[in-house]
Every structure is written in structure tokens, then in C-alpha cells.
Amino acid sequence: MLFLQPVKSNPNQHFMKQLLFIAIISLSSFAAFSAGVLKLKIDTINAANGSVAGVNVRVWNFTNILSIQGTIGFDTTVITYNSVNQFGLSGMTNASFGTANTGSGKLTYSWNDATLGGVTLPDSTIIFTVHFNVTGSAGHQSPVNFVNSPTSLEVIDANFNSLTPIYINGAVIVNSPSGIDEPITNRFNIYPNPAHNQFTLAGQLTIDNCQLSILLYDAFGQLVYEEQPGNVSGFISKTINTSSLAVGIYYLQIRSGGEIISRKVVVEK
Numbered sequence: 001m002l003f004l005q006p007v008k009s010n011p012n013q014h015f016m017k018q019l020l021f022i023a024i025i026s027l028s029s030f031a032a033f034s035a036g037v038l039k040l041k042i043d044t045i046n047a048a049n050g051s052v053a054g055v056n057v058r059v060w061n062f063t064n065i066l067s068i069q070g071t072i073g074f075d076t077t078v079i080t081y082n083s084v085n086q087f088g089l090s091g092m093t094n095a096s097f098g099t100a101n102t103g104s105g106k107l108t109y110s111w112n113d114a115t116l117g118g119v120t121l122p123d124s125t126i127i128f129t130v131h132f133n134v135t136g137s138a139g140h141q142s143p144v145n146f147v148n149s150p151t152s153l154e155v156i157d158a159n160f161n162s163l164t165p166i167y168i169n170g171a172v173i174v175n176s177p178s179g180i181d182e183p184i185t186n187r188f189n190i191y192p193n194p195a196h197n198q199f200t201l202a203g204q205l206t207i208d209n210c211q212l213s214i215l216l217y218d219a220f221g222q223l224v225y226e227e228q229p230g231n232v233s234g235f236i237s238k239t240i241n242t243s244s245l246a247v248g249i250y251y252l253q254i255r256s257g258g259e260i261i262s263r264k265v266v267v268e269k
Contacts, residue, residue, distance in 0.1 A: 036061050036063070037061055037165070037166055038059070038060070038061045038062060038063075038065075038155060038163055038165040038166070039059065039060040039061060039165060039166040039167075039168065040057065040058070040059055040068075040146065040165055040166070040167050040168070041057070041058050041059075041060070041167075041168040041170070042055060042056075042057055042058075042072070042144050042145070042146070042168065042169055042170030043055055043056045043057075043058065043170050044144075044170040044171045044172075044173070044251065044262075045170075045171075045172055045173070046172075046173045046174075046175045046262055047132075047134045047172055047173070047174060047175065048134065048138075048174070048175055049134055049135070049136065049137060049138060049174055050134065051134050052082055052131050052132070052133055052134070053079065053131065053132050053134050053172050054086075054129045054130070054131050055129065055130050055131075055132065055144050055170060055172060056086070056126045056128075056129050057072075057126065057127055057128050057129070057130070058124050058125060058126055058127065059121055059123075059124075059125055059127055060123045060124065061123070062119070062120060062121040062123075062125065062127075063118075063120045063157075064118035064119070064120055064157050064158040064159075065113070065118055065119050065120070065155060065156070065157055065158070066112060066113050066116065066118050066119075066156045066157055066158050066160070067110075067111060067112035067113065067154070067155070067156045068109070068110075068111050068154070068155050068156075069108075069109060069110040069111070069151050069152070069153070069154050070108070070109060070146055070147075070148070070151055070152065070153040070154065071106050071107065071108045071109075071146070071147045071148065071149060071150060071151045071152075071153070072106070072107045072108075072109070072130065072144060072145065072146060072147070073105050073106055073107075073143070073144075073145045073146075073147040074105045074107075074132065074142050074143065074144050074145070074172075075105060075142035075143065076103065076104065076105045077135075077136065077142075078134070078135065078136030078140050078141065078142035078172065078174065079132035079133065079134055079135065079136065079142045079144075079172050080102075080132060080133045080135060081099065081102035081103075081107060081130070081132060081133075082131040082132055082133050083130075083131045084097050084107070084128055084129065084130050084131065085128070085129055085131070086126055086128060086129040087127070087128050088121065088125050088126050088127040088128065089111050089119060089121075089127050089128075090113070090119065091111065091112075091113070091114050092111045092127070092128065096109055096110055096111050097109050097110075097128075098110075098151065101150060106147070106149075106150060107130060108150060108151040109128070109151070110151065113158075116158070117158060118157060118158025130144070132144075132172060134172065134174055136174045137174060138174050138175055139174065140174045141171050141172060141173045141174060142171060142172050143169060143170075143171050144169065144170045144171055144172060145169040145170075146167040146169060153167065168220060168221060169221070173262050175261075175262075189201070189202050189203065190252065190263055190265060193265055193266060194265075194266035194267065194268045195242050195265060195266065195267050195268070196242070196267075196268055196269065197241065197242060197243045198239055198240060198241050198242055198243070199239070199240055199242060199265060200237060200238065200239045200240075201214070201236075201237070201238050201240070201252065201254075201263075202235070202236065202237040202238075203235070203236055203254075211228075211230065211231055212228070212229050212230070212232055212236075212254060212255070213226070213227070213228050213253075213254070213255040214226070214227045214228075214229065214238065214240075214252070214253070214254055214255075215252070215253045215255065216240070216250055216251070216252050216253075216265070217250060217251045217253070218245075218246075218248065218249075218250055219248055219249045219250070219251075224245065224250070225240065242267050245267050246267070247267055247268055247269055248266075248267060249264060249265075249266055249267075250264070250265045250266075250267060251263070251264055251265070252264075252265050
């Protein structure tokens, strides 16, 4: 049985520099979200090489907003810009986006409420979806981040106040077409899922003496569990205790070198 332990920082590990949710511009507690702080969040998704991946941009506490602008950055060695659609704001069109710098991994956006009355949206509303061509190999990933250049990040409310939102970044993780990242494993299961007090992950490794890392993130990108089993071979089975975790959605990752498996885990009580 594995119990959750405080995560120790290890700056010498290269993979920690490439976490899905690095470069968060501003992140505060969940209590702050509930208190009415505006939040913009880019989803993290898995996609196969050769596919077109749609990454949603969502908002919470979007109340009486007059205008937004900013830039979304991405790694062009893994994904390239395709298109943008699914506009969730009245008056937002393709003309609201600047694509001149997409070749260098920068997509700009700018929207304002033509009525000047301010717009309010339900929590988790998708305000737009960016589609990317997935060109990277299985196991690679590209962060999809809010960045402050060339168009600076800005949100203005109906009283012409400049707000300070919480920005949460996402990523595109490249899987094999089967949805499983070879060569780490050809079989990987999580059960039970949804989990109550614990779940087990099990898989058959295809390479002997793999240096594995197991990580669990909450929905806001916070690392809540980490284990490094060391060099392992053959069939693996790990039981992870979730009794201390809040109800919600979590993301489990297994890493070995540049290879990554990512799975969603739901915790219930």
C-alpha cells in the first residue's frame, strides 16, 4: 500500500522542468476561486501523432467582463497551429485572433463587448478552442501557455477596472495511435475508477530495467503524489491511497525518460 507523502523538490531531475503545468502565471488557492476571482484555464489533452487536437480555453467567475486579450504560446517542434473555433463570446470571430506569429509558437487573441455592458458566463464555459496539428512523436509534449508577449495579458471589467485573473496553463501530450505510449507499456489499467479510498495501476513493461516515475496531479495542476520506483521490469502493480484527497478529477502520469502515459482518475467518497 502506498500512502500520499509530501512531495520533495528535486531540481536536478530534467523531467520536472517539463511538467504539464509549468509556467503558471498566477495560481492561488481553491478558496480564492470560490471567492469570485476570475480564472482562465487551458485544458490538457492527449492526442496521437498525425491527428488534429482541439484544446479548449475555459473561464470561471467571468462576471461583467468588457474585454480580454493576450497570447497563447506552444512548442512548434511538437504541435503546429491549425485553426480556432467554438467561440463562446458574442462578437468573437476568427478576426479576433492574430496568426502572424504562429510559426514561432505564438497565437494572439483580443475581444471586447461591443455593447459596453459587460458579459457574464457560467463557470467552465469554453470561450474558444485552438486546434493544433500534432507532429511530435509519442511520449513528447508541448505546453500550451498563457504568455505576455507579443500581446500582453489583460482583462477589463464593465467598470473599466483592470483585473488580475488566475491563469492556468495546459498541454498537448502525444500518445501513440492506440492511445498507449510505446515502448513503456503495451497494457496499462487503473481500477477501480472512480476510486474511493484507493486505486491500483497495473501494466506490463516492454523494456527491462525502466526508470519509472509515477505522478498524480489535481485538476489545477498541483502535484499531490509522486513516487520513483527505480529500475523495474515486467509486470508492475501499484496501489495508491486516495483517502486524503478531495473529491474530483486527477491526472496520473507514468514517465520513463522522454516517454509519458497520462490517464484521468476520478476520486469519489
